[in-house]
Amino acid sequence: MSWQRHIRPTLAPLEVYDLPPSTAPSRMHANECPEPWPLEVRTALGEIVREIELNRYPDTSGRSLRRALADKHGCDPERIVLGNGSDEIISGLVTALSGAPGAGHMVIPTPTFVMYAHSAQVFGVDVREVPLTAALQLDAVGMRAALPGAAVCFLARPNNPTSSLWDAELIHALVREFPATVFVIDEAYAAYEPGCSLWDPAAPSNQVHMGTLSKIGLAALRVGYCIADPALALALNKVRHPYNVSQTSIAVAEAALTRFADVQAGMIAKTIRNRGRLIELLGQLPDAELFPAHANLVLLRLPDDARAQGLVSQLEDAGVRVKDVTRVAGLSGCVRVSVGTDEDLERLALALGLRL
Ligand SMILES: Cc1ncc(COP(=O)(O)O)c(C=O)c1O
Structure with a gap:
């Protein structure tokens, strides 16, 4: 009889939430505020x-x-x-x-x-x-x-x-x-x-x-x-x-x-502005449907999972990490892109041949 039988049975089907830290130059996958503190x-x-x-x-x-x-x-x-x-x-x-x-x-x-x-x-x-x-x-x-x-x-x-x-x-x-x-x-x-x-x-x-x-x-x-x-x-x-x-x-x-509430407000305001620029950028993808974005992230839908995964790996190769959510129920063909800094947006635009 093993001690393992004492492990809470509800844990068996669960997955560990674990992601290796990303070293991508542009991390647009975790919904953080991308602006650094001065x-x-x-x-x-x-x-x-x-x-x-x-x-x-x-x-x-x-x-x-x-x-x-x-x-x-x-x-x-x-x-x-x-x-x-x-x-x-x-x-x-x-x-x-x-x-x-x-x-x-x-x-x-x-x-x-x-x-x-x-x-x-x-x-x-x-x-x-x-x-x-x-x-x-x-x-x-x-x-x-x-x-x-x-x-x-x-x-x-x-x-x-x-x-x-x-x-x-x-x-x-x-x-x-x-x-x-x-x-x-x-x-x-x-x-x-x-x-x-x-x-x-x-x-x-x-x-x-x-x-x-x-x-x-x-x-x-x-x-x-x-x-x-x-x-x-x-x-x-x-x-x-x-x-x-x-x-x-x-x-x-x-x-x-x-003490630094004003600086923080500036970082958030900048991220809101860059969300607008990100929406303009992604809107240039001819086959993408963009959903209205109210958080510091933009959800877009491509015609199918293969196209969405292709976009994710094309960006990954260019140093931009975004999140493939095609396997989430209800989100087939979808990619989640967190707002980035000016530099992140430039890298993304260059990778996809879009106008910034
Ligand atoms: C809606 C929502 N709530 C809560 C959290 C958890 O945030 P934290 O544990 O970092 O405070 C997240 C993280 O992505 C989130 O998206």
């Missing part, structure tokens, strides 16, 4: 890191960073829970919202961010997927059919990998119609569609706001967070490991969000 900011952040007492634990729950985020959002810091990336928040929410007698399922529109279903599957939570419409919008009828009895519903707005922005009124209506379901509004990419945020300190208690610093210039730090009703924040804090965010991440994130 040298003077990195120097100032380096000084902050130098002063960290490496021999001491960080604060158990990142109070100072929670306060900075609370100031930004205008809410009580007690409602904010930090995660080692929002991936950890997703996992914490699934842990906290599963296991009760007759526990409910998870509802997700698909395609969407892969970690929602992954976290559910780890815990054996039933996942009901509701395919998006042909225009990559929420299917109102399908959502209403799937939601009764659900414990949690994750809604990425804007969504990854589609870059679509789902109807706010429909989401508000669903939150009201299903008060026994927790709706997690994942606004990882909201900075790229100014004014789109559904964050509201007075939203119903079953609405959770989730954010991350990963897409706004600080992916290396691994800092995500959510703002939840105090009872849910309490449950999450019971699940969360103490000291889950390092002091380096806390200190650098806090400085970036406060």
Whole structure:
């Protein structure tokens, strides 16, 4: 009898999310903010890191960073829970919202961010997927059919990998119609569609706001967070490991969000401008259909998978990494291209013989 029989059976069908670090000169595959922080900011952040007492634990729950985020959002810091990336928040929410007698399922529109279903599957939570419409919008009828009895519903707005922005009124209506379901509004990419945020300190208690610093210039730090009703924040804090965010991440994130907020806003604004240039570029491909882009990524559809994969490898050969999503259900023939810097766009244009 092997010890292996003790491994949680739900893990067997799951794949490890693991990608070797890319060395491509143009990394347009991971939906990061491509703009680098200026040298003077990195120097100032380096000084902050130098002063960290490496021999001491960080604060158990990142109070100072929670306060900075609370100031930004205008809410009580007690409602904010930090995660080692929002991936950890997703996992914490699934842990906290599963296991009760007759526990409910998870509802997700698909395609969407892969970690929602992954976290559910780890815990054996039933996942009901509701395919998006042909225009990559929420299917109102399908959502209403799937939601009764659900414990949690994750809604990425804007969504990854589609870059679509789902109807706010429909989401508000669903939150009201299903008060026994927790709706997690994942606004990882909201900075790229100014004014789109559904964050509201007075939203119903079953609405959770989730954010991350990963897409706004600080992916290396691994800092995500959510703002939840105090009872849910309490449950999450019971699940969360103490000291889950390092002091380096806390200190650098806090400085970036406060002292260097203007620089960060400039990096985001530049990326929004370059999204426009990327759309113009990709729009020159005669056989590509581009979907409306609201995040820092553009989804395009080519006539078939072979053509899409050919484009991905042509770009890879030219030093530009983009993401082949042809195997994602509903996205046959599709390629996801994250926005790049000016230099990335030049490399992409040259590789494809397009006018910049
Ligand atoms: C919609 C969405 N939410 C959350 C995340 C996770 O971000 P992180 O764990 O880096 O905070 C991603 C990452 O790609 C994402 O696309």
